Amino acid sequence: MTDTPQWARLTDQEVVFLARSGRETAYRELIRRYERPVFALLFRMVRDRELAEDLSQETFIKALNAIESYRPEFKFSSWIFKIANNAAIDHLRRRELDTLSLDGSPHAETPEAMQATALQIGARQESPLDTVEAKELGSEIEAAIGRLRPEYRSCILLRHVEGRAYEEIAEILDLPLGTVKTYIHRARNELRHALAHLKE
């Protein structure tokens, strides 16, 4: 092995092997390979650039600090996407709890605060998409993706934006293969209906 491996010729598993031997350049190569797809997935999941940056950073820090526990018989891409997707789903669940609870936010300590947070349901219904929405996701199709259920969103993004196989998506999301297919078909149906007015 030379001091400067030709990274493009190495598989993910080989780069991970070099990272485990303590080579910082190997860590940076893994980041270079996956920073865009991971960030794109997270940005489209949470629809907030700054938050997506934070979650991407959290994903990579978690994955790279636990590189010893990565099992090479699985794809590295599946592993990092699984961590990223879990981060996004956790965040969306927390946000859902904070904004959608009929009893108000679980963090609210006074009845007034609970009432104030509970009122956010109305605000959300008036504006289905978050009011603070990055310009980059401003197209009709991006907006339609943003309205999908998070599970459908993960599936459709991994399948048609990241080009992952159904089997890999099932592995990433810990879902049966049939469920993944169903989610993707439903997501495509919803998107088609959401974009139908553009054809008229």
Place this chain on the structure above:
Amino acid sequence: MTPGFGLHLSADELDAWLDATLAPDRARHLDLCTECRERAEAERELVQQLVSLQLLSPAAEFADRVMQHVSLPAPYAVRSIQPARRRLFATRRSVAVAAALAVLLVGSMAGSVVWTLGHQATLASIGGWVLAQIGQAGWIAVQGVASNLIEQPWYEAARSLFDSPGRVAGAALLSALAYLAGVFALRRLLALPTQQVAHASA
């Protein structure tokens, strides 16, 4: 079911059509069934829109920010020594055992050197006797091998190869070629795979 057309395409078959892996007999259904064709075209248009979505990248120096929070493992050689070192200095007793072993090792090495320096004549006579025995055993072995060779039925034919310089040269050339072929085959067998494994790539 549509009479004459066969069953409408299922969702899985539409996926296969989008991936260009639909069986030809089912793909022909699309030429005959307007409903399925329209559905398939709409799916393809949507998928194309999804595929051509804007590429998104995190802000510059993302890798630097991540690396600030990543702790690199120590190189393997250091890591493999660390647990042994930790065990060695874990308790007073283990330190005492390690120290005793070190003293024993150094003491025996020093004793060996001192004895050698004081008994050089004895060592020389033992060395001479051992060398003579090895030489004698070697000579007996050579004689045995030679006599066995001479008794072989192919010995005369092999010996005739060395009757003329031309034959000697030919035999040497053949041997060299066989040797080179062997080396080449061995290198091919021992070469590390360089091609990427398709299923393991990103």
